[in-house]
Amino acid sequence: MALVLPLFLALLMGVLVYGQYFLVAHAVQQAANDGARAAIVGLDAADRRGIAERAVDRSLSGVAGFSARARTVAVTETADALTVAVSFSVPEDSFLRSSLVPSPAGPIRSSATFELPVD
Structure with a gap:
């Protein structure tokens, strides 16, 4: 029992840390989707960027530790597509930064990418 309990706790911590990582990664992907979907209706590049940033902020507002300083939004356009790239830096006090279980480093x-409507 003395050997099983530490292994079980390490496994439990791994499940919790990676569960939170996948939750945040999914939220960032959904925020990028929401930003691209919302930005498609903008009239020009500046309007699309503003719409995308507001949609990303709205989508990520439910993530623990979210602040506008922790995310970056990049909107790029080609003749037929609009791409929204989102990067989210997990706060240092987050459960993801646990030293007991190694987690992926760097921002998520x-x-x-959404195709622009054809005239």
């Missing part, structure tokens, strides 16, 4: 990045 995701992007979404």
Whole structure:
């Protein structure tokens, strides 16, 4: 029993840390999707960027530790597509930064591309 309990606790911590990582990664992907979907209706590049940033902020507002300083939004356009790339830096006091279980380093990045409507 003395050997099983530490192993069980380490396994439990791993499940919790990676569960939170996948939750945040999914939220960042969904924020990129929401930003690209919302930005498609903008009239020009500046309007699309503002719409995308507001949509990303609205989507990420439910993530623990979210602040506008912790995320970056990049909107790029080609003649036929619009891409929104989102990067989210997990706060240092987050459960993801646990020293008991190694977690992926660096910010969580995701992007979404939508085709622009054809005239």
